[in-house]
Amino acid sequence: MKSTFAIDLEKMSRTANVGIVVLFLLAGAAGHFASFYFHFLTVAFFLLVLLNVYWRHVQTSHALLANFGWLAQLRYIVESIGPELRQYLFASDTEERPFSRVKRAEVYRKAKGLDATAAFGSLLSYDRTELKLRHSFYPVDEDELEPFDVAIGASRQLDTTYHIRHPIMISAMSYGALGQNAVRALARGAKQAGATMNTGEGGHPKYHLMEGCDLIFQMGTAKFGVRTADGRLDEDKLAALAALDAIKMVEIKLSQGAKPGKGGLLPKEKITPEIAELRGVTMGQDVVSPAHHVECVDAESTVAFIGCVQRVSGLPTGIKFCLGRPDEFRALVQEMKRQGTVPDFITVDGGEGGTGAAPVSFLDEIGLPLFEALPLVHRILLDEGIRDRLAIFASGKLISAGKQLQAMSLGADVAYSARGFLLALGCIQALQCNQNTCPVGITTHQPELQRGLDIATKAQRVANYIEALHHDHVELLAAMGSSSARLLSEENVYAPSQGPVSWPVREPS
Ligand SMILES: Cc1cc2nc3c(=O)[nH]c(=O)nc-3n(C[C@H](O)[C@H](O)[C@H](O)COP(=O)(O)O)c2cc1C
Structure with a gap:
């Protein structure tokens, strides 16, 4: 019928x-x-x-x-044109994903240096799966707070020990995923604010270096910029990069939240002479990013590789991953103890993390969310007695100081944001990062689209955003009655729906 x-x-x-x-x-x-x-x-x-x-x-x-x-x-x-119709006409202020209009507007206001107060009340509905910070009857005075300072490499007494002075850093996004204007605006903004920026896995950080900010050089599984012809570590190239004044730390990417356990392919058509030079690859050939570093096939070889990068670079060196199996992580930590090699930091990236491009099945279905993974990583490091030898960086939708402090309460020392900074650059969440058509000129190499991204204006917005986050961090910490983020613990967050061990499965909105 x-x-x-x-x-x-x-x-x-x-x-x-x-x-x-x-x-x-x-x-x-x-x-x-x-x-x-x-x-x-x-x-x-x-x-x-x-x-x-x-x-x-x-x-x-x-x-x-x-x-x-x-x-x-x-x-x-x-x-x-449904997405555009919904975004502009029909979606409510709180329902868009990954970031609602309310959340995006908060970043835009901070970046533009506008009044960050709002009237009448919160636009968010009460959600029992969301964490809240606990405030104290006895707030501390803001001028009693310790200045933010996390020393990386101090436990190895490195001459190159690096001090992170802002609670937020710019997370890895490569030149390649981002156009050169976006990279330069981020790097200049970081320089203006005295913050730290990760290069992403795009190889030699030519455009980052132009602006003179402090950099964390990231080495992905393809080791762009520091690879031999067969994709192994070229120690001489790494040593040469690490000797640059701007490079303060090295991050070995084992995996990322948006596509853990997934490699990638750089098709030969996308390899311009400049990209070939910066990434250290050959023109006219596809380049495979393997799912794991060829050197890392088990806990023993992974720890040995971390030790090798620490030795060759002479810099504080850490690893980045999205947690899958806690038992594997515990085995890795036990192997670190056995070999006496501990990374100087661990970056925990939540499964809700962003990317320039990833299969939807990976975006949606794999990898622990940050607020699940962080307490597990923190707890295992404590249990195994090495928590005090390294710092934990955290990423996964931490675009406000409140979320960053929640992450710090669950074990992080410093927060990273990628998409928060894209919003500060003017991202309108067009969701086209993988198409080279970004309408605001951020994730594109088309000169006519990049033209609209004025480096000086956007750099100022990046700096404003960093400073506003730091300001909120101080105000919230004071309200929580704590004189330093390093003193925070699980006691400082409130999860209405559960007990002290199982953390909410829902990602932060
Ligand atoms: C455009 C874009 C490019 C990215 N490129 C990299 C990369 O090169 N290496 C990496 O480890 N993560 C990369 N990421 C992931 C981010 O560094 C970060 O881990 C993730 O987005 C979570 O942070 P967020 O929620 O603040 O965006 C990228 C993310 C985006 C949005």
Whole structure:
């Protein structure tokens, strides 16, 4: 039995299909008898009639087009602009993903240095799965707070020990995923604010270095910039990079939250002479990013590799991963103790993390969320007695000081943000980072789109955002009655729906 909807649609499409033939004839008659200019319409309707015949009777790949003709085509067009219609007209201020308009607006205001207060009340509904910070009856005075200072490499007494002075750092995003203007604006903003920026896995950080900020050089599984022809570590290249004044630390990326356990491919068509030079790869050949470093096949070889990078670089060196199996992490930590090699920091990236491009199944279905993973990593390091020998960095939608302090309460020492900084640069969440068509010129290499991203203006916004986050960090800490983020613990957060061990599964919104 046909549904009422199907009967209506059939009638509509029959009328529409006959209708364009009638319109074609009417336009032809008007062109003949009234004015020649009507023949423009005659031609347009004639083309539509021809296309309609093609859609209905020739092509076989689209059933809707074959059954309903140009009305179905209209539906495809409306569907294709659905995201924009929803974003601009229909979605409420709190429902867009990954970041609602309310959350994005908070970053935009901070970045523009606008009044960050709001009136009447919170726009968020009370959610029992969300963490809240616990405040104290006895707030401390803001001027009693310890200055933020996390020393990395101090436990190894390195001459190169690095001091992180802001609670937030710019997380890894490579030149490649980002265009050069975006990289330079971020790096200049970091320099202005005295903050630290991760280079991402794009190889030699040419555009980062132009701005003179402190950098964490990231080495992904393809080891761009520091690879031998067969994809192993080229120790000489790493040593040369590590000797640069701006490079303060090295991060070995084992995995990232958006696509843990997934390698990648840089197709030869995308390898320009500049990218080939910066990444240290050959033009005309596809480059494979393996799912893991070729040197790292088990706990023993992974720890040995960390030790090798520490030795070659002479810099504080850490690892980045998204947690999958806590038992594997515990085994890795036990191997660190056995070999006497402990990374100087561990970056825990939540499964909700962002990316330039990843398969949807990986974005949606794999990897522990940050607020699940952090307490596990922190606890295992405590249990195994090495927590005081390294720092934990955390990333995963930590775009406000409140979320950053929640992460610090669950074990992090410093927060990282990637997408928070894209928003500060003016990202409108068009979700096109993988298409080279970013309308605000951030994740694109098209000069005509990058043109709109003015480096000086956006650098100031990045600096404003860092400073506003630091300001909020101080105010919230004071309200929590704590003189330093390093004193925070699970006691400082409140999870309404559960006890002290199982943390909420829902990601922060
Ligand atoms: C455009 C883009 C490019 C990224 N590139 C890298 C990368 O090169 N290496 C890496 O480890 N993570 C990369 N990430 C992941 C971020 O560093 C970060 O771990 C993740 O997005 C979580 O932080 P967020 O929620 O603040 O964005 C990228 C993310 C984005 C949005």
